Amino acid sequence: MKRSEINKLMREAVHLMREKQFLLPPYAYWRPEDWKDKGHEYDEIRDNMLGWDITDFGSGDFSKIGLLLFTLRNGNLKLKKYVKTYAEKIMIVGENQITPYHFHFKKMEDIINRGGGNLMIRLYNSTPDEKLASTPVTVFSDGRKYEAEAGSVLRVKPGESVTFMPGQYHQFWGERGHGPALIGEVSQVNDDRVDNRFLEENGRFPQIEEDEKPLYYLSNEYPATHD
Numbered sequence: 001m002k003r004s005e006i007n008k009l010m011r012e013a014v015h016l017m018r019e020k021q022f023l024l025p026p027y028a029y030w031r032p033e034d035w036k037d038k039g040h041e042y043d044e045i046r047d048n049m050l051g052w053d054i055t056d057f058g059s060g061d062f063s064k065i066g067l068l069l070f071t072l073r074n075g076n077l078k079l080k081k082y083v084k085t086y087a088e089k090i091m092i093v094g095e096n097q098i099t100p101y102h103f104h105f106k107k108m109e110d111i112i113n114r115g116g117g118n119l120m121i122r123l124y125n126s127t128p129d130e131k132l133a134s135t136p137v138t139v140f141s142d143g144r145k146y147e148a149e150a151g152s153v154l155r156v157k158p159g160e161s162v163t164f165m166p167g168q169y170h171q172f173w174g175e176r177g178h179g180p181a182l183i184g185e186v187s188q189v190n191d192d193r194v195d196n197r198f199l200e201e202n203g204r205f206p207q208i209e210e211d212e213k214p215l216y217y218l219s220n221e222y223p224a225t226h227d
Helices: 003-019 032-037 040-047
Strands: 051-055 067-073 086-093 099-104 109-116 119-125 137-141 144-148 153-156 161-164 168-174 181-188 196-198
Touching (some): 003 067, 153 161
Antiparallel strands (some): 067 086, 086 181, 109 161, 119 168
């Protein structure tokens, strides 16, 4: 992805979130120069990868296969000084913009439509060898538990939510004709470096072509402290 594309996506995301009255924390707007005087008091942001996360999953076409996220809070399973056992994200999913099939080995998560368009989700269980299973999927949605056929597509409207269990493959996209969806995630501690299993190999973090300066750092770009 080009840096100019990432910067543009950040600007558009801020506009949409403000329009939906979802406000980001102050560090969301820190420019690279602002990080020069941020010491160890902000290690939680660095260590737990809080902040902006934009990826095309190695597709080369963000509008078709991609996702914009902002991690608001998170714990860290490796560093005992962070005691949070939970995480929260906000995401923007475009119309027909696919997040590829994946599951989490440990993390259970709620996906909540906070506003905008409808979120479409296709669900499968996983087999012992981490393929798509043909068995019925147990769905938990806003207090309701039911069985759905493998590969069923759920329509999650604004205000509605779905729970993904560990080992449950999910692929999602925004429904065409309804605009981008503002999606929340509330989960157990999140570690994308070790807890994701994608059905097909892809690049979780983008390769960036630096055609202009960063507007804001991505969560895997923060500079280390020097004190």
